Amino acid sequence: MQLESFQYDNKTVRNFAIATIIWGVVGMTVGLWVALQLVFPTVLNLQPYFNFGRLRPLHTNAVIFAFVGNGIFMGVYYSLQRLLKTRMYSDTLSKIHFWGWQLIIVAAAITLPLGISTAKEYAELEWPIDIAITVIWVVFGWNMFATIIKRRERHLYVAIWFYIATFVTVAVLHLVNSFELPISLFKSYSWYAGVQDALVQWWYGHNAVAFFLTTPYLGLMYYFMPKAANRPVFSYKLSIIHFWALIFLYIWAGPHHLLYTALPNWAQSIGIVFSFMLIFPSWGGMINGLLTLRGAWDKVREDVILKFMVVAVTAYGMSTFEGPMLSLKSINAVAHFTDWIIAHVHVGGLGWNGMLTFGILYWLIPRIYKTELYSKKLANVHFWLATLGILFYAIPMYWAGFQQASMWKQFTESGQLKYQFLETVTYMAPFYAMRALGGVLYLSGAIIALVNIFKTIGQGTLVANEEAEAPALEKEYTKHTGEHWHRWIERKPTPLLIMSLIVILIGGMVEIIPTFLVKSNIPTIASVKPYTPLELQGRDIYVREGCYTCHSQMIRPFRSETERYGEYSKAGEFVYDHPFQWGSKRTGPDLAREGSGNLKKSNTWHFNHLEEPSAISTGSVMPSYAFLIEHDLDTATTPLKINAMRTLGVPYDEGFAPKANAALMVQAKEIAASLKKDGIEVPANKEIIAVIAYLQRLGTDINKK
């Protein structure tokens, strides 16, 4: 058996590693900033670019796609080559992948503060960036699969299975959820409307957590944890079961984000059942990880890398226990829209993703630089700062969540709601401050890691191309793995038929889906009408400003909600909402019926409140939107928007588009006139007028006779 010699590419690994740590610090800094904005709203909200609503998507996108994303690629490029005993297929593809991904991140960092956003959580980036993501993702997949094909090791280690599942599923999710109709380079409308858009979004949103934050990191866990402990995984058999069970269950769990909403009940039930079953593979994986260290717990005491990994796997266990619990209707009824969810995601994000990333960085950087870690002591300091940071973050947020939920739901003996919404906001102040302290601890740890990593890099030299040797795959096996599966299909007519059917169906779906969806947008409630041009423009400003990051538009059928916000929300009310704006968090009150019933306020109230929220509602944490008074409304887009809506099936009259601006000005002047009566002089062509028009419209349709 002849050995072939070849070289591992460490340079790409190094590049992704540096990107991981730098973007990590950036993303966490933005996170700390938005956390502090809730403590010092008037000081830290720098309108318009750095208001909470624009920065919060920047934080989530940065930590998910920049920090964790680069972490995934770092780990995949390192482990894939070694597991398959081959260099990555193409250095050019690796380079395109690396720089393409960084460009996407930079584009996100620029566009999100500018308010260029689709307002779909974790998919806020506009369509040109969506296309760039698709291209780079294909480059990644091409590079990975070509590497798998030219491998020198027949067996695919379980980690690789996790990487493959990640690639395939994220590709599908991204494509389906990003179906949008552009009206300009920086603005598009989601093809789906209302409840359909919500379902697609949370099918995506949940699976982004599953297949971007979980499966690739499980692959990394199965590679780097045994490596760091220098002992095999507790049970390889269990790891295989973990993999297959997890991926078959995960894609069905999305609807648990929409419990008690207007989503059909049976879909909610499917989501609950699969979410609950997920606890078994998840805990199987956690136990497998922890038991890998059986008999080696003395090492954990000594080795800071293992400490990071143990906390990571424990956090994985905690959040995957909590996830299924939160998917139960009775618990979800309490937890949804509260800060409990913020605690939950940060146990996962800071604990599982963060700690595993840092563990891998500390293990990997000295290896590819042929040196020792610059300072074990600093790494230990980092470990304790990070661990305490997670606790200081999560505990106040859990407390805040329980408190919020119970205050929202409490009635007095006479049957009145006990607390004004604003009282629940001011009650949160100390918890938000403590949470920010947790963030400070965690971020300082990350900065120490950055210094430690760069010092380590400084004292070593990169082995850009690491020599390695392995025997070539035996010939019959190349045939077996390379061509065999296709031959197998070719010999059997039935699988061939099924496969070709799938291919045909995909083509057909691309053609059919758009019309299919437009047709189903026929309103189910006759009194629900399309937005007026001014309201539509106002809605787009609402989308641009990221109002959904704090305000929901979904009244659940509980007495505590219908008393506070009015009649519960119905699917038929959202048929013209491209995109849906149900939100997932109530830092501020629900706005689904802001324009109707008890919640109805005057135009003047809205004007003053948008200009300076804390002047109207003492203790409000909402940023000022005074710049809306200065900004002119871009009416040039109105006909384009009306036409786009018509394409999506919104029944504006034919020929309405050119006349839309006239209608817009009539309504705008009415609002300006009513403001003038109260002594507020504002021209009718300002953005604030459109926002007021939209807020006044919210929830009014079903009351019309």
Added chain:
Amino acid sequence: MSVLIILIIVSVFVAGGFLIAFLWSVKSGQMDDDYTPSVRMLFDDELKSNKAASVKK
């Protein structure tokens, strides 16, 4: 709610793809050895053999 049908179809396709991958992996012997891969992955860091025996590729 027609989008529900689409999501279910897409999800079934994804799951179906994984099922095919699973069947393939079982058929092609990927799962036959359920112990040594976990040990073998640990031994790849050191270059053991001498250069003379190897062929440059």
